[in-house]
Amino acid sequence: MIDSMGIDYAMIWAGLIAFAVLAYIILDGFDLGIGILFPFIKNKTDQETAMNSVAPIWDGNETWLVLGGGGLFAVFPLAYSVIMPALYMPIILMLLGLIFRGVAFEFHWRTKNSQDWWDRGFFLGSLVATLCQGIALGALVQGITVADRAYAGGWWDWLTPFSITTGIALVVGYVLLGATWLNMKTTDGLQKQSVQFAKIAAWLTLFFIGIISLWMIFIEQQYLHRWFDAPNVYYLMVVPVAVLFCGFKLLYGLHKSREVSPFLYAIALFVLSYIGLLISFYPNLVPPSISIWQAAAPDDSLKFLLVGASALLPIIIGYTSYAYWVFRGKVKANEAYH
Amino acid sequence: MELLDAVLLARIQFAFTITFHIIFPGLSIGLAAYLTVLEGLWLKTGKPVYLATFKYWLKIFSIIFGMGVVSGVVMSYQFGTNWSVFSDKTGPVLGPLMGYEVLSAFFLEAGFLGVMLFGMNKVGKGLHFFATLMVSLGTLMSAFWILSVNSWMQTPAGYEINEAGQFVVANWFDVIFNPSFPYRLAHMTTAAFLSTAFLVGGVGAWHLYKARKQGERNEVARLMFSMAMWMAALVAPVQLVIGDLHGLNTLEHQPAKVAAMEGNYQTQKGAPLYLFGMPNSETETVDYAIKIPKAASFILTHDPDGKLVGLDQFPKDEWPNVPIVFWSFRIMVAIGMGMIAIGLWSLYLRARKKLYDTPLLLRVAIVFAPSGIIATVAGWFVTEVGRQPYTVYGLLKTVDSASPLDAPAVAASLLAFIIVYLIVFGTGVWYTMRLMSKRPSPVIEVDDDSQTTVFLSNRVATTSEGKIKEGDQ
Numbered sequence: 001m002i003d004s005m006g007i008d009y010a011m012i013w014a015g016l017i018a019f020a021v022l023a024y025i026i027l028d029g030f031d032l033g034i035g036i037l038f039p040f041i042k043n044k045t046d047q048e049t050a051m052n053s054v055a056p057i058w059d060g061n062e063t064w065l066v067l068g069g070g071g072l073f074a075v076f077p078l079a080y081s082v083i084m085p086a087l088y089m090p091i092i093l094m095l096l097g098l099i100f101r102g103v104a105f106e107f108h109w110r111t112k113n114s115q116d117w118w119d120r121g122f123f124l125g126s127l128v129a130t131l132c133q134g135i136a137l138g139a140l141v142q143g144i145t146v147a148d149r150a151y152a153g154g155w156w157d158w159l160t161p162f163s164i165t166t167g168i169a170l171v172v173g174y175v176l177l178g179a180t181w182l183n184m185k186t187t188d189g190l191q192k193q194s195v196q197f198a199k200i201a202a203w204l205t206l207f208f209i210g211i212i213s214l215w216m217i218f219i220e221q222q223y224l225h226r227w228f229d230a231p232n233v234y235y236l237m238v239v240p241v242a243v244l245f246c247g248f249k250l251l252y253g254l255h256k257s258r259e260v261s262p263f264l265y266a267i268a269l270f271v272l273s274y275i276g277l278l279i280s281f282y283p284n285l286v287p288p289s290i291s292i293w294q295a296a297a298p299d300d301s302l303k304f305l306l307v308g309a310s311a312l313l314p315i316i317i318g319y320t321s322y323a324y325w326v327f328r329g330k331v332k333a334n335e336a337y338h
Numbered sequence: 339m340e341l342l343d344a345v346l347l348a349r350i351q352f353a354f355t356i357t358f359h360i361i362f363p364g365l366s367i368g369l370a371a372y373l374t375v376l377e378g379l380w381l382k383t384g385k386p387v388y389l390a391t392f393k394y395w396l397k398i399f400s401i402i403f404g405m406g407v408v409s410g411v412v413m414s415y416q417f418g419t420n421w422s423v424f425s426d427k428t429g430p431v432l433g434p435l436m437g438y439e440v441l442s443a444f445f446l447e448a449g450f451l452g453v454m455l456f457g458m459n460k461v462g463k464g465l466h467f468f469a470t471l472m473v474s475l476g477t478l479m480s481a482f483w484i485l486s487v488n489s490w491m492q493t494p495a496g497y498e499i500n501e502a503g504q505f506v507v508a509n510w511f512d513v514i515f516n517p518s519f520p521y522r523l524a525h526m527t528t529a530a531f532l533s534t535a536f537l538v539g540g541v542g543a544w545h546l547y548k549a550r551k552q553g554e555r556n557e558v559a560r561l562m563f564s565m566a567m568w569m570a571a572l573v574a575p576v577q578l579v580i581g582d583l584h585g586l587n588t589l590e591h592q593p594a595k596v597a598a599m600e601g602n603y604q605t606q607k608g609a610p611l612y613l614f615g616m617p618n619s620e621t622e623t624v625d626y627a628i629k630i631p632k633a634a635s636f637i638l639t640h641d642p643d644g645k646l647v648g649l650d651q652f653p654k655d656e657w658p659n660v661p662i663v664f665w666s667f668r669i670m671v672a673i674g675m676g677m678i679a680i681g682l683w684s685l686y687l688r689a690r691k692k693l694y695d696t697p698l699l700l701r702v703a704i705v706f707a708p709s710g711i712i713a714t715v716a717g718w719f720v721t722e723v724g725r726q727p728y729t730v731y732g733l734l735k736t737v738d739s740a741s742p743l744d745a746p747a748v749a750a751s752l753l754a755f756i757i758v759y760l761i762v763f764g765t766g767v768w769y770t771m772r773l774m775s776k777r778p779s780p781v782i783e784v785d786d787d788s789q790t791t792v793f794l795s796n797r798v799a800t801t802s803e804g805k806i807k808e809g810d811q
Contacts, residue, residue, distance in 0.1 A: 056452030059407055063448045067440045069414050074437035077429020077504070084418025086743045091419060092751045095412045096758050102408040103762055106401045110769040135791075149426060149502070150742050297430040298506045303433040312441040319449045319472075326460050327451055 009303060010296035013075040014285065016309060020071055020199045022274050024064035026177070026267050033178020035126025036171060037197055039121065045280060046190040053185045053331040055105050058319055062098070075302055078149060079129050079285045079295040086144045086151040087136045087158055094132035100125030127171065134170030138163030142219055142290040169208035173270065176201035180263040185331050198262060199254050206247045209273055216280060220288060223280045236279065243272050345740045347748040349419040351755060355412055356717055358759050362406030364714050367481055367527065369399045370474035377467050387557045394558060394778050398550045398770055400455050420748065424729050424739035431497055431505045431513055432487050436564040439483035439728025447476030481527055489519035492721065492731050493591045517591055521584035528577045529717065531569065532677060533710025539566025540707020541774045545701040558778035560694055563703070567693065570681035578674060589638055592731060593647045594656070595724035600634045605648040609634040617660040658726045666719035673713040680706060
């Protein structure tokens with residue numbers, strides 16, 4: 001667990017995987033959100049502008065999902081081999097959704113006659129993928145039955161009122177990210193429409209954050225004690241207060257027609273909710289029974305990959321930022337290579 | 339029995355999803371390298387024909403790459419969903435290798451792909467070339483890591499087994515550079531280059547064939563065809579040598595696989611080479627055989643009377659499916675021989691300045707357009723079916739690797755994958771073929787002031803495309 005140098009590699013990796021998953025949620029969140037908004041955007045040119053605003057970057061965004069999954073396999077193989085069968089159906093459906101969403105970026109431009117079908121695929125793929133991610137998260141929060149290093153629950157354990165609620169909440173949240181992104185990246189009619197979407201999504205997101213936070217307390221004793229036992233309660237209250245502050249700044253920014261700040265405050269809401277989840281989960285990786293250290297691969301494996309990750313992650317963040325920088329500013333219609 | 343059925347379904351699911359998947363990254367490796375070469379030549383010479391060819395294949399590349407990404411994400415989760423016991427046991431060894439693949443390859447490709455596809459007017463020429471180069475490098479790094487993973491499963495090395503029954507690492511170098519890895523890496527990357535070359539050559543031949551009928555000269559199609567035929571002439575023979583070395587390595591580490599490839603049921607000296615036949619594992623004979631005496635021994639031991647281990651040295655319940663391995667191997671080798679023949683033929687015609695004007699070669703090249711892809715898939719069938727019944731060769735059996743899933747759950751997901759893959763990738767291949775059937779815009783070679791020509795040829799390309807799009811059914 002803690003080696004002779006006093007370094008806890010499992011804990012470092014838990015932090016890195018948590019970072020990768022958060023990066024995924026935020027980055028792919030806004031482009032999945034745009035997929036969900038797609039059919040509600042009024043005219044075709046605006047739809048295509050919305051799609052083009054993420055076309056150069058969606059692939060990079062989705063790579064964080066592969067890092068999350070691949071990373072879990074690499075450093076927490078036990079968690080990976082328990083979570084995947086437990087969440088079998090939502091994960092398969094998510095993958096199928098991501099297939100339709102991903103190819104739509106190309107196929108949309110390759111046909112006129114069946115374009116509507118791929119646009120539907122873009123919308124439904126994004127919606128299903130998001131819903132399934134939210135459901136998977138909810139199912140994880142509820143806890144996974146484990147016996148003898150393997151999943152020991154039933155095939156429908158993941159489907160509960162709570163997980164459905166987290167699924168819907170994530171859809172609303174991704175729509176908020178997508179709408180505030182479009183508000184930042186586009187102009188005129190599309191921008192105005194995005195602000196409308198964002199306002200509705202902002203209220204709903206805050207509503208769902210509240211509901212789910214309260215609901216969680218009743219699901220698992222650990223969550224209740226973590227948040228409300230003294231002295232935790234005094235300093236953990238910072239999180240809900242910060243959520244309220246960001247929610248207020250988000251709505252205020254939208255009201256004042258700010259372009260960048262609503263997107264940043266929407267991200268902040270995601271970061272805070274995520275921190276809230278981590279606080280509830282710790283020290284478990286798979287609630288209620290597998291801890292970070294139980295799930296971890298041997299230190300040798302953790303160290304070997306950590307060397308690469310410490311060298312490569314800064315470079316990755318560097319050139320990813322560069323790619324965003326190249327495509328900075330407002331997106332214009334018909335600007336793509338197609 | 340029910341568990342066995344679930345395992346069989348999971349195997350079919352893996353075979354189905356990976357067979358689709360390997361086609362796309364295989365072509366992405368080749369096309370990314372091809373695009374890098376084209377853009378480099380354009381920057382160096384300024385000749386518009388290179389840019390026109392680059393733009394032609396860039397669109398095709400973007401569809402193929404996209405399909406590779408989405409089918410690849412499925413693969414990265416498939417280990418956990420259907421093969422969770424395998425994941426738990428091999429995670430400490432294979433996980434970090436895949437982690438390196440994500441960090442050093444996937445991010446690199448994805449990060450620079452946007453600039454490569456959409457950034458031509460946003461960054462300078464040099465930076466754009468750099469982006470193309472990085473995408474290409476990413477595809478190769480990805481091949482490096484994933485083939486290391488696969489090779490370790492075939493020829494495990496550098497590991498120990500801990501008290502939880504997991505494979506753990508004793509020596510990382512031995513794990514990564516396990517005995518079959520260098521051969522498999524060389525064989526597969528060369529296969530990717532050849533597959534792409536024959537695809538490009540087939541498309542070039544198709545347009546040359548049509549241009550010939552209309553009595554016009556198409557520089558872009560000539561460039562595609564010429565470059566592809568150079569690859570056939572120079573690289574296909576190299577692949578034969580690599581393949582032979584890879585086979586010898588397999589003979590050393592997985593003799594049962596080689597015995598299945600050769601249809602060699604009995605251990606014998608001076609084993610024959612079967613050109614054709616129906617391996618029959620019931621009677622342990624090759625029926626309807628056409629064979630060359632002693633040739634298999636000669637190829638594998640370099641001695642006509644050399645002794646070859648047959649399947650009789652292995653328990654029958656550990657035999658791979660002999661007919662599949664036997665036939666996949668023959669398909670792969672036959673295509674490889676055909677490629678070499680085409681390469682030699684093209685050299686002869688090139689020397690006589692008839693490369694572009696021999697309708698028979700053009701027709702053969704068109705037929706051979708998908709040959710590399712077929713050979714690649716056949717090759718993977720040889721190596722993957724041939725290492726059964728193991729996932730980690732000799733150590734972990736396939737039946738002991740699967741998730742504790744019920745057959746209906748696996749059957750349902752398998753059905754969903756089949757339907758979605760046929761729709762999505764069927765359509766994707768159709769769109770790719772439609773792009774490949776579009777006539778490349780004829781480019782007029784101008785030495786000075788090439789910029790104007792490039793500009794003009796772009797506009798020609800745009801308008802001709804617009805017309806085709808309107809008429810598209």
